[in-house]
Amino acid sequence: xxxNIKRIRxxxxxxxxxxxxxxxxxxxxxxxxxYDEYDMEAAISFxxxxxxxxRILFSREIVRAxxxxxxxxxxxxxxxxxxxxCSKEAVNMVCGNFLSRFDxxxxxxxxxxxxxxxxxxxxxSGEDICRMDFDSDNGKVGVVVKI
Amino acid sequence: MSFNVLIVDDxxxxxxxxxxxxxxxxxxxxxxxxxxxxxEALDVLAKSWVDVIISDINMPEMNGFEFLEExxxxxxxxxxxxxxxxxxxxxxxxxxxxxxxxxxFIKKPFLPEExxxxxxxxxxxxxxxxxxxxxxxxxxxxx
Numbered sequence: 402x403x404x405n406i407k408r409i410r411x412x413x414x415x416x417x418x419x420x421x422x423x424x425x426x427x428x429x430x431x432x433x434x435x436y437d438e439y440d441m442e443a444a445i446s447f448x449x450x451x452x453x454x455x456r457i458l459f460s461r462e463i464v465r466a467x468x469x470x471x472x473x474x475x476x477x478x479x480x481x482x483x484x485x486x487c488s489k490e491a492v493n494m495v496c497g498n499f500l501s502r503f504d505x506x507x508x509x510x511x512x513x514x515x516x517x518x519x520x521x522x523x524x525x526s527g528e529d530i531c532r533m534d535f536d537s538d539n540g541k542v543g544v545v546v547k548i
Numbered sequence: 549m550s551f552n553v554l555i556v557d558d559x560x561x562x563x564x565x566x567x568x569x570x571x572x573x574x575x576x577x578x579x580x581x582x583x584x585x586x587x588e589a590l591d592v593l594a595k596s597w598v599d600v601i602i603s604d605i606n607m608p609e610m611n612g613f614e615f616l617e618e619x620x621x622x623x624x625x626x627x628x629x630x631x632x633x634x635x636x637x638x639x640x641x642x643x644x645x646x647x648x649x650x651x652x653f654i655k656k657p658f659l660p661e662e663x664x665x666x667x668x669x670x671x672x673x674x675x676x677x678x679x680x681x682x683x684x685x686x687x688x689x690x691x
Contacts, residue, residue, distance in 0.1 A: 423657035424565070472564055486561035493606075494656045497635025501655075508640045511606060 405451070408503070409531045409546050416498040417535065417544055420491060425467040429535035429542060436534045436541050440464075442521035443488035445496045449509035453529075453548035455496040457488065458521045463540030464488055481518070489514035495544070549673065550576035552596070556589040556603040556615065557582075557633075562656075566602060566633065566663070573664035586615025593625055600671055601630040602654075605641070616648035629670040633658070 414431070421427045439458035446454040464484045468474055471487055493514050500509045524545045526532040531546040553570065557563045563582045570577060581596055583589035585607040601619075605612035612632055619625045631652040632645040642653050651670040654663060 420657050423659060468561075472561060473568065483561060486559050490559055490562055494635045497637065497656065501637040505638055506640070508638050509636070511636065513606070513608070 406531050412502045413499050413544060413546060416502055417495055420494045420498055424471060426470040427466060427537050427539055429537050432534040432536045437523050439521050439543055441518045443492035443514055443516050445492045445514045446512040447496055447500060447509045450504055450507050451548050455492060456545040457492045457495060458543035459488060460540035463542055466539035485516040489516050550578035551599040552579045553577055554589060554592060554598040554601045555582050558584050558607040569660050569663050573660035575664050575667050586610030589615055590618055598628060601628055602633050603630060605632060605634040605636055613648055616650060620649045631666055631670055
């Protein structure tokens, strides 16, 4: 299990960088310390040779920056629906990208992404949980993969 | 030369991004119509003709693969080149898409130049707007 978590961490890191850079023009850097003050969360489940779920935890500022960069909207034009849509797309792309790097020969079934605008549950890295936090000029992002 | 494009994706934001990315790529759009799933896309196609379809896979009501099957069954609609755009990039998924008649596959996240390249390839037109006769799917017009 420990090996799997290590592999998940190594596979997830380039996935999250690629999605955030290409789609949202947000450049992330890994945080050495854990951050727990997130404002919202998007999640998706996957089933295949490994099954589990991916959660992305967002600070409000980073989601606003993502919407601005992705859709070209200005501050007062951003609706909650845009933030939800953008967060769900992010978790969908990160999960898809991660799974094709993890095993491109296998098919994984993904659920519909969900969104929650409230302080997310805290997850600790462990035997079946991989937790990572990232910082950027636009705010913070946490990623939790549970298998 | 400009083209009519149908974008099928259940995310309004993603439809907007795809449209914006196509415009940024330099590919000329005449009209862009949108649908939230395969069923809505078929309704759109009953009313308007498009030159190319870009469709997601995971969508409610009628997913991208079911939509491709419906296109394949229709002697007119099967002539429209379809491109699948998805986060799911496994070899098997890509193969499934091509078996169901897709002419191109774009993996999310994407860059404008990737979209442009696939669009011109499937339409059979060079960047300068010249038709490449050998690229057109003549069988698709056999109705």
